[in-house]
Amino acid sequence: MQAVIIDQYGSPDELHMTTLPQPEIADDEVLVAVAATSINPIDWKARQGLLKSQFDWDFPVVLGWDLAGTIVKVGAKIHDFKVGDDVFARPDIYADGRRGTYAEFAAVKEDKLAHKPAELSFEQAAAMPLAGLTAYQVIHDRLKVQAGEKVLIQAGAGGVGLNAIQIAKALGAEVTTTASADHHDLLKSIGADHIIDYHDTKITDVLHDYDAVFDTINAIDDGIAVLKPTGRLVTIDGAPTDAQKAQGPDVSSWWLLPNGRELAILGDMVVAGQLRVIIDQVFPFTTAGLRDAHRHSETSHSAGKLVIDVDPEKNAD
Template sequence: MKAAQITSYGTADVLRVNDVDRPAPGPGEVLVSVEASSVNGHDVIVRAGGLKMVSGRRFPIGVGLDFAGTVVATGADVAGHRAGDRVWGMVHPRQRHITAGAAEYVVVAADRIAHAPEGVSPVEAASLVVAGSTALIALRDSVHLASGERVLVRGAAGGVGTAAVQLAHALGCHVTALARDRHAPVLTGLGADEVLDHRSTTSDRIGPFDVIVDTVGSELNCYRSRLAQGGRMVTVALSAPALAAIAASSVYGSRRIRTFSANPDTAVLRDVAGHVRSGALRPVVDGVYPLADIAAAHEAFERGGVVGKQVLAVSA
């Protein structure tokens, strides 16, 4: 099979699509024929060497966190999945992978996939695995968003941001999206009540908000100060400065800055699929690339300034 790998850390030009042996599922695992995989921040950080504590220095290393496709085979002790099932899922983000989601086939534990929602293509489904799961965990489990609250989504045009806007809107919240002004029509269509240009809007001129969802990772303390009494904030963008701000914010109790590592299991993926089926969550795809052009997809992700996800169309 063909699989995207890196043989050294660096910029997008270190990505290679290599011929490798097709894996076989072991006990509790499934083999999935991958039809699509998206580009996520995790993939870029791994490729650049930012997670060497996990990925190590033994090459090659597979890339691609998520996938959508069809079950080909199952190992022993797998219940609930069989060959022919259309599924979506994610490899474990805290494990090293020789091949991962950006490949023609992937082997994963059965508790890391779920049946993909009907009515969306594999490319569309792949765009929602990480984005939808991360947004759902952030809003539901981290800040416990309630109907009618005022929400700020910072970095609203990205994958997680577009999903968070939609889910908050579906809950009946007033949603303020912080993004580039040219993205206002799309974000308004997704449910944003107002869109503010992040280049001309400073944190001291907005708010207060009951909930802030941050996908940027900078100026966290400035935005935290815009929380209303009892407000909550969560960031999904981690860096050394962000971690320092998170630690320092603990003195603010409920108004501290929260974070988490998105690692969805079958139950979370089922919940995301339910939101897709209900119409509360729909895919936002900026660009589609063949697996051979994965370097271009990474470069587009890193340039930013787009709405939604970069997705790899993979055919086994």
């Protein structure tokens, strides 16, 4: 199969197309013919070698942890999926480093899979898993946002932020977010109540007594400063210190857990009109396409997701 790999850590120029064997699947896995994948900041952080302490991979490494596609093979212990099903998933990160989704085929455990709703294109479905699950698990599962609560979501125009705002609005919260001016119209269109241009306004000057903060930019002190003493903060981009944890509000960090059941909930929210999938740009599945997508993601100023069209014919259906 064709796959885009890196042979060493480094710049986007390390990404290149090669031919690899298809992944062998275990009894509890399916093999998916990938129609689309998407880029997340973890991809370029991993490419740069910043996750070496967490993942001890051998080269060549296949990056990428989002997919939408069609099942072509099922393991002996698969119950709820069959060959021909259209699915989406945030697969596990495997220890060998060779099972990423920048590839024509990827292996996924059954409990990480969800059926792709017919209403979602493969590109839209591939944009959802990692960012959507992170947003759902923080807003719904960890912060347990309630109707009427005042919630700050940092970096609203990011892949995670756009999902988090819409999930918090669906739960009935009053949502404030931060973004550059270019992205304010987009954020209004998905329901953000208050939008702060962080280039000219400090959140700590204008916000106070918040119930919950979703920190996506490692600004934990600022988040704590705008909370009520009984407020909650979850960060996905930092590690709170003991001093930060001791200040009163409940402060913790979160690393997403791949979960097919929760992904299906997100799919249902899209079908119900509660969640819009925002795609910034679609890139081709080529060496140049992956390098361009990484460069764009590394600016940290995309508005929504960067998607890779692995199988253009399937996405044209």
